[in-house]
Amino acid sequence: MTTSENNIMTANSVFLSVGYVDVEATLDGGQAFRWWPEETGGYRGVVGRRLLNVSGADGGVLVTPLDDKGVIGLEHTMLEYLGQDQDIDGFRTKFANDPCLGPALRGYSGLRVLRQDPWECLFGFITSSTSNIPRIKLNVGSAAERLGYSVGPEDRDVTFPEPEVVAEAGEQFLRDLGFGFRAKYLIPAAEAIASGQLKLVDLREASYQDAREALIDLHGVGEKVADCVLAFSLDKSESFIVDRHILRALHKWYDLPEKASLSYAADWARDYFGEHSSLANQYMFHRERLARRASEWGGAHVERALPEDEL
């Protein structure tokens, strides 16, 4: 990873000169589930063992430690977490004239694909099955509060519990926290990782296909969840996540066969977007969400001609 010399470290915070980042959409937009807005601005969360506030700043982000460990190491940690080594410039250039992404990229450049801890990411997306973001945050947050290690004054200021601890807690514990049927998937997954049967971090070095198959071998991990974990924690920028919203977007903007299944659509998109699939995926998802919100507000019909000033 290259660290920009324009990053500025002071006693209380680190400014990362990484260009404009939409902190809300990136940290609290469905990639990660343990970032919370603070009344004083920015988002509060834990990365590794560090309790942080991350806020948007002119030309980058400002990272402020909320624990007593100072700023040492934060630059490296957060550049990595924010996916700064991804080929954002190449992506922007290559798809500048794309029917869906072109307009989005011209008016909007603040999305990043996070590089999270693989275990926390896997836990979060197994939990996401037939759920919604508020509930996922509720579930993941409560499990972390009960099982994680405290690194700050608030209940939420905890590290994510190790797989051993989750495995030890057991299925009924998670059911009592409101995980529902997902509890019976999470415990075996925790056991597989705790035992070393599945070495998650090693999948960063594996091919996309091999890593994907290894994840899908876990009960409760299908193609969608696997692609989320691959994109958001295992360095697989060729991963493209297809849910029903993305499928609709693909039909709207591209010449996709009428009756394409989710699986077919994902293959098509990976072929089309290549190594930029995960970035394309985030921009498409965000654009679709903005359009949906706009229509829910009873406002302008933005389904077809998306006004660039709303991007």
Add this chain to the structure above:
DNA sequence: GTCCAGGGTGAAA
């Protein structure tokens, strides 16, 4: 109060 959707998966038809 009821109804329903929510960034799915696995098993059975």
Add this chain to the structure above:
DNA sequence: TTTCACCCTGGA
């Protein structure tokens, strides 16, 4: 390939 149960929370 399609259908259905699986849990449960918040909003309509």
